[in-house]
Amino acid sequence: MITIVGAGLAGSEAAWQIASLGIDVTLYEMRPQRATAVHKTADCAELVCSNSFRGDKLDNAVGLLKEEMRRLGSLIMRVADGCRVPAGAALAVDRERFSRSVTDALTSHPRITIVRDEVTTIPASSRLAPVILATGPLTSDALAADLLRLVGGGHLAFYDAISPIVLAESIDRSKVFRASRWDRSLRGAGSRTVGRDAPGNGTICGADDSAGDYLNCPFTREEYERFYEALTHAESATVHDFDREKFFEGCLPLEVMAHRGVDTLRFGPMKPVGLVNPATGCEAYAIVQLRQDDLAGDHYSLVGFQTQLKWGEQSRVLRMIPGLEQAEFVRFGMVHRNTYVNGPRVLDDTWQVRVRPSLFLAGQMSGVEGYVESAASGLLAGLNAAALTSDRPVISPPRTTAIGALAYYVSHANPAHYDPTNITFGIMAPLEKPPRGKQQRGVAHSERALVALDEWISERRRAWTEATAPS
Numbered sequence: 001m002i003t004i005v006g007a008g009l010a011g012s013e014a015a016w017q018i019a020s021l022g023i024d025v026t027l028y029e030m031r032p033q034r035a036t037a038v039h040k041t042a043d044c045a046e047l048v049c050s051n052s053f054r055g056d057k058l059d060n061a062v063g064l065l066k067e068e069m070r071r072l073g074s075l076i077m078r079v080a081d082g083c084r085v086p087a088g089a090a091l092a093v094d095r096e097r098f099s100r101s102v103t104d105a106l107t108s109h110p111r112i113t114i115v116r117d118e119v120t121t122i123p124a125s126s127r128l129a130p131v132i133l134a135t136g137p138l139t140s141d142a143l144a145a146d147l148l149r150l151v152g153g154g155h156l157a158f159y160d161a162i163s164p165i166v167l168a169e170s171i172d173r174s175k176v177f178r179a180s181r182w183d184r185s186l187r188g189a190g191s192r193t194v195g196r197d198a199p200g201n202g203t204i205c206g207a208d209d210s211a212g213d214y215l216n217c218p219f220t221r222e223e224y225e226r227f228y229e230a231l232t233h234a235e236s237a238t239v240h241d242f243d244r245e246k247f248f249e250g251c252l253p254l255e256v257m258a259h260r261g262v263d264t265l266r267f268g269p270m271k272p273v274g275l276v277n278p279a280t281g282c283e284a285y286a287i288v289q290l291r292q293d294d295l296a297g298d299h300y301s302l303v304g305f306q307t308q309l310k311w312g313e314q315s316r317v318l319r320m321i322p323g324l325e326q327a328e329f330v331r332f333g334m335v336h337r338n339t340y341v342n343g344p345r346v347l348d349d350t351w352q353v354r355v356r357p358s359l360f361l362a363g364q365m366s367g368v369e370g371y372v373e374s375a376a377s378g379l380l381a382g383l384n385a386a387a388l389t390s391d392r393p394v395i396s397p398p399r400t401t402a403i404g405a406l407a408y409y410v411s412h413a414n415p416a417h418y419d420p421t422n423i424t425f426g427i428m429a430p431l432e433k434p435p436r437g438k439q440q441r442g443v444a445h446s447e448r449a450l451v452a453l454d455e456w457i458s459e460r461r462r463a464w465t466e467a468t469a470p471s
């Protein structure tokens with residue numbers, strides 16, 4: 001018997017996968033007894049915000065992830081496809097029908113028992129009775145405190161301060177320069193160290209480039225004043241209740257810092273000291289630093305630029321940064337309540353907790369971002385919990401697949417600077433001969449991934465059949 005806590009996107013998918021393998025599941029869900037700040041119903045897999053599962057074509061990574069999940073027998077994908085509403089190239093659903101249909105599928109499955117109760121401590125687990133925690137970004141306080149005891153201080157976050165990310169090819173390289181503060185590169189040269197002043201903690205990986213780890217966008221005084229004016233007059237997003245909590249000083253939204261004074265940013269995330277612009281031979285009046293954000297170097301995040309501005313306002317104001325005039329945003333910034341572990345310190349690529357392998361984490365709390373990614377991690381955690389209890393191999397698909405890449409990122413990214421991630425082609429194993437166009441690259445990734453996944457599915461089926469065949 002397997003216990004799952006949390007019937008959100010991840011927990012519901014995990015329960016379905018396990019029950020489909022003929023194993024009994026008890027699924028705990030605290031709603032409606034206990035509410036969260038954002039859920040509105042008692043249904044399983046409620047979509048708390050948008051009704052979109054994002055792109056559904058194979059030239060984008062989330063489209064690929066969805067196709068992989070379909071091939072793995074995903075309940076979430078099957079129901080989403082059945083509740084589709086018109087949304088162009090995206091998969092959007094009728095949210096009420098979607099959650100009700102997932103709930104119906106789970107409640108009518110003979111192997112699944114749903115218990116409506118809050119779980120306040122991590123249930124005991126063993127190889128024969130694994131546990132999956134999938135309580136999401138708004139995990140209740142008592143359970144979050146117990147998880148903190150298990151994983152240790154510093155490895156569990158309660159807030160997410162997300163900086164915007166831009167597409168590398170949309171940065172105007174003629175205006176930015178590559179350098180690390182005080183010429184201290186995080187890569188290459190062994191004698192160099194990370195300066196105390198260095199913002200953030202570098203990249204996950206990437207080509208050695210001793211010219212520095214950051215792309216720097218230099219401002220003149222006039223450019224800075226124009227930017228400051230626009231920032232302090234821009235409109236913030238509507239906040240949820242939980243966002244009214246006090247912010248930590250270490251992750252203040254950009255606009256909150258700006259309102260403290262005209263020079264606050266120049267002594268904070270826009271500090272220019274130690275960064276000499278080779279074009280002028282001088283330090284700029286202010287700087288915005290861009291840090292490589294994915295394995296392939298396709299994405300750059302704006303260091304220290306967590307913000308709650310409305311997305312339209314972000315694209316308007318941030319395009320005033322020299323070099324970002326034509327920037328294409330891969331993700332906008334936000335600050336919100338989010339309980340998640342530092343995946344690389346806590347998890348294996350099988351979604352097992354390293355210090356307690358009979359315990360699995362899945363969904364947003366495991367360090368992924370997004371509905372589809374949460375459900376995908378639940379799918380793999382479910383398959384692996386079932387494998388563990390049946391004495392079969394606990395494995396993950398290869399990193400050439402989207403679902404395998406997600407598992408790899410969560411367990412192998414740089415733990416010193418861990419951010420939950422959406423699926424992107426940038427976290428997948430690089431292509432040997434990447435086509436030139438972005439769309440063609442995406443399609444090439446997808447073609448390779450689906451072949452690899454089909455092989456993985458066949459091998460896994462063979463391993464399961466052999467393990468059950470009479471000797």
Ligand SMILES: Cc1cc2nc3c(=O)[nH]c(=O)nc-3n(C[C@H](O)[C@H](O)[C@H](O)COP(=O)(O)OP(=O)(O)OC[C@H]3O[C@@H](n4cnc5c(N)ncnc54)[C@H](O)[C@@H]3O)c2cc1C
Pocket residue numbers: 005006007008009010011028029030031036038039045046047048049050051052117118119120134135136137138139140143240336337362363364365369370371372374375
């Ligand atoms: C405000 C907000 C908006 C978001 N908007 C989007 C969006 O538009 N698009 C997108 O792709 N992603 C969005 N996300 C991110 C993420 O994809 C969703 O939060 C997603 O629902 C995560 O899935 P999950 O299964 O990990 O958690 P959830 O879907 O939240 O499921 C966790 C479940 O666990 C239950 N639970 C919690 N604690 C306990 C306990 N102690 N005992 C028993 N049950 C418990 C909860 O009631 C809940 O049902 C948003 C997140 C937040 C916080």
